[in-house]
Amino acid sequence: MNDVKSTVSQLERQFRELTPEEIIAGNKIQADAVDEEYQEFHEAYQKGICYLCNRPFDDVDEMNPCMHILLRRKRFKKGLYESLFKNCEYFRIAAFLRWVANEEVSAKNINDLKDECADNKVFNETIVWKNIEWTFDCSQSDFDGHEGSEFGNEPHWHFQMKEDGFIFIKFNDFHIKFEDNDLITMSLVKDNAIQHTFGNAGMGMQNVMDIADEQPELFLNNSKTANECEEKAAVRVQSIISAPPGETFSGEDVYQAIQMSKRTGKTISACMQEIFGHKCSAFVMVSPHDGVPEIAKRGKRK
Structure with a gap:
């Protein structure tokens, strides 16, 4: 955690030294990179293939499970999901599932509305795609880590997954540890050093309501x-x-x-x-x- 705080402080100092022109140029480079990656995803999705591993959605390397097992096109064992969560960042998983959901219909199937999220939540959002429902949940106490707890004493988040309305993964099945990149990004956002979005391809209902309001x-x-x-x-x-x-x-x-x-x-x-x-x-x-x-x-x- 000390390494994360040191990295955040260093990045914030670097950001403060940037000119407006450099910030705009940097944002464009990042946006272009995301757009390019999304096009790779979209083209592969149309073929029923995962752009990350080049395997069909109903196939997986069980020694190195890919995020597409979350689509549940085959009844993979729950242990594979535990392995996935140990090796994937929250923002990567959330972006992937948002892209998937928006292939069906834009924004509607992603409920990340702030008005429906409790004050003590760092994030709480539900995404629906076909017969699958995913929910990400993190309270402030989860983010801080439950001091003295046998499980979840480090910053973590929770995940629920339903198939045909039935719960397959329960919130309390896993305390999913945040990766350093997640913590760095979330700390920078909290300090107003950066703004984070999932882009147009990953927009949810909060984006829609913000545009309507602003x-x-x-x-x-x-x-x-x-x-x-x-x-x-x-x-x-x-x-x-x-x-x-x-x-x-x-x-x-x-x-x-x-x-x-x-x-x-x-x-x-x-x-x-x-x-x-x-x-x-x-x-x-x-x-x-x-x-x-x-x-x-x-x-x-x-």
Whole structure:
């Protein structure tokens, strides 16, 4: 842990010495590298192959299990998962499963909403893909380490996995030790030295709600209605549109907006604003869709 603290302090000093231009350039290099890796993942996924080990999802080297065993395309023994957790970082596993989930539908199947996470949690998120559900859970006491405990006395996190609604891996099956890279990244984030995201390919519902809150016009202009694909909708958008002072909307105006919405896939609110420009005002309420999975909760430590 002392080595981690020393590395964090050194990195923070280096970051403070960077110019804004160097920070932007460094962020672009990192983003490009992530995009390139995601493309490798995506192309392999389409073929039913793991981009990490080049094996089909239902095959594995049991001497060196790969992250794709978490997809449960074959009933691997629980001992393989314990071996995996001993050799993989939290951020690597979380990113991989987010990419997998977003191959089905963007963001909707990743519930990392802060409003649904208890105050004592460092992270608590549930990801769904096909018939599999994964939940990552770490309380502040987990992150600090349970002093005097036989298990979990070092910084660690917990994991639950369900298959067809039945629990295969329980939260208390493993106390998964954080790797040094995880601790360094999380410490830098906590100290506001860096910002960490899983990128567009790994975005969850919190990203969607942040965009809706911080850039509402951009969000509405880029939102598409679910129409027949209700199961793919990530949010519900409710709008109250007000006509310009002294004017009213006619039935023809509303009909025109509805037809534009059907034709373009844009929300009716966005279509009304496009038709009338900024003369009309809109009050928009955005909330997670009912189909967003609930975050699985862990009971108190015994």
